[in-house]
Amino acid sequence: MVLVATRNPLNIGAAARAMSNFGFARLRIVNPYEVAFREARSAVGASALLANAEEYKNVAEAVADCTLVVGTTAVRHRELQHPLRRLEYGARLIRKHLGSSRVALLFGSEKFGLSNEDLSHCHWLMRIPTCEENISMNLGQAVAVCLYEVVRDAKFAAQPEKPKTATAGEVERITRILLDAMRASGYLNRRRISDVEDRIRRLVRRLNLPARDAEVWLGILRQIVWKMRSEKKPEG
Amino acid sequence: MVLVATRNPLNIGAAARAMSNFGFARLRIVNPYEVAFREARSAVGASALLANAEEYKNVAEAVADCTLVVGTTAVRHRELQHPLRRLEYGARLIRKHLGSSRVALLFGSEKFGLSNEDLSHCHWLMRIPTCEENISMNLGQAVAVCLYEVVRDAKFAAQPEKPKTATAGEVERITRILLDAMRASGYLNRRRISDVEDRIRRLVRRLNLPARDAEVWLGILRQIVWKMRSEKKPEG
Incomplete structure (x- = not known):
């Protein structure tokens, strides 16, 4: 991570914090406006990383030991002399490269971004897919978004739902006790529908009841049925 | 986007900025510590969004018109009563849902995160894959990382390299003029290697010369050859 001509030391601290969040350690600073950036309070949990940041006079020295140098830019229609890649793809190339050697990811100043001279040290440019x-x-x-995309693990995107739903047997027990409750309450007597049991069975199944909740629902419904029946007796 | 009990108004502004960057418009604020958050200078390019933010007294009211409520948390090992999903997968579920109805994404206070009462309004929780x-x-x-992942477009991750490399014919012309230059400079005379032309041909091909640079390289090499030959004549 190379920050070039950063103006606000809080942004250097925030970059350090994001690096720490996503497991990156080497921060390099080229010509910051504020020399006292190392005390930035925004580097929560990343003060050691910030203290170890290396300072350089120019981009050439800051990236000298890297085999891939990637510049970041928000601009799309500037006369770019470099290939411009969207973050989704650029981060993939960076990830591949990181397996075998060092990559420098450059961010320019808050106000002007990277200069043309800074950009001339880059192999290609990357942009975050923001709105026009x-x-x-x-x-x-x-910085946080770019580093997240680099460490992002595609295999987790397809993570299947864990099969935590109740078994068919549990769902059927709940259906029956619900039917009991409906009869005890008079709901079923009032509305005579021929295929009522099937309808209720489908109704309960659409809930996709979690396995852990099955016993709780059974308990609630049993109590309700018990209460309705025990109140009936004194009257009858 | 629902921010609950946010302490620092600059963070509300920064959240608004990220929303604007990634094309989200509706910001809801529940019990902020600082009432004057609407003027936060950190909302660069998102002042209208911030001015239109809706304030609520509690989470229940803030999420009432949403059909999916997702809480965010950094904690992994707390006694979570909810499914906890990694951002890569959670954002995919959110994206699907956004096609047809409203999703609330909740962020808690900087210091304590979401309370257990806040969490009880959530269908599930999401965490950003940060380092332990x-x-x-x-x-x-x-906020920026989560919204980026929601709008992230997987089809761009596989974007193929554009075929911008020089044609075999251009590369061969460059190879020949380079061989001329090597002969004119005496480099080839000093080192006699039997398959030198093949070696140079492979050397040039490994450069993967961009199409747009072929003419420039030809021009540079032709000028060098011309210079060396014209300087030779007066001597010879």
Whole structure:
């Protein structure tokens, strides 16, 4: 992570915090406006990372030991002399590269971004897919989004629902006690429907009851049925 | 986007900015600590969004018109009474849901997160895959990462390299003029290698020359060859 000509030290701290959140350790700073950035309070949980940040006079020295240098930009229609990739794809290339060697990810100043001279050190540029109406992101937020995409694990996107729903047997027990409750309450007597049991059975199944809740629902319904029946006796 | 009991108005502004960056419009605020959050300067490009934020007394009212309510948490091992999903998967479920109805995404206070009462309004919880060493993210950064993942477009991750490399014919012209230059400079005379032309041909092909640069390289090499040959003549 290389921050070039950053103006606000709080943004350097926020970048350090995002690095720490996503497991990146090496922060390099080129010509910050504020020399006292190392005390930025925004680096929550990342003060050591910030204290170890390396300072450089120019981009060339800051990226000298890297084999891939990627610049970030919000601009889309500037006369870009570089390939411009969306974050989804760029981060994938960065991830592959990180397996074998060092990658420098450059962020420019809050006000002007990276200069043309800074960009000339880059192999290609990357942009976050923001809306046309407001393409400019806060520096700390842009760093967080980029690093998240690099560590993002696609295999978790397809994570299947865990089969936690109640068994058919449990659901059927609940259906029967619900039918008892409906009879005891008089609901079924008032509305005579020929296929009522099937309808109620489908109604209960559409709830997709979680397995852990099956016993609770059975208990609630049993209590209700018991109460209705015990109140009936004194009257009858 | 529902921010619950947010302490720092700058974080509300930063959340508004990230919403604007990723195309979300409806911000709801439940019991902020600072009433004057609407002027937060951090909402760069999102002041209208912030001005239109709706205030609520409690979570129940803030989420009343939503059909899916998702809470965010950094904690993993708390006694969670809800399914906890990684952002990669949770955002996919949210995206699907957004096609047909409203989703509320809840963020708690910077210090304590969402309370158990807040969480009881949620269908499930989502966590950003941060490192064990520093799981706690800045609120504005967490909002940006979550919204990015919701709008992230997987089809761009597989974007193929555009075929911008020079044609075999151009590469061969460059190879020949380079061989001329090597001969004119005396490099080839000094090192006699039998299959030198094949080696140079492979050397040039490994450059993967961009199509747009082919003419430039040809021009540079032709000028060098011309210079070397024209300087030779006066001597010879």
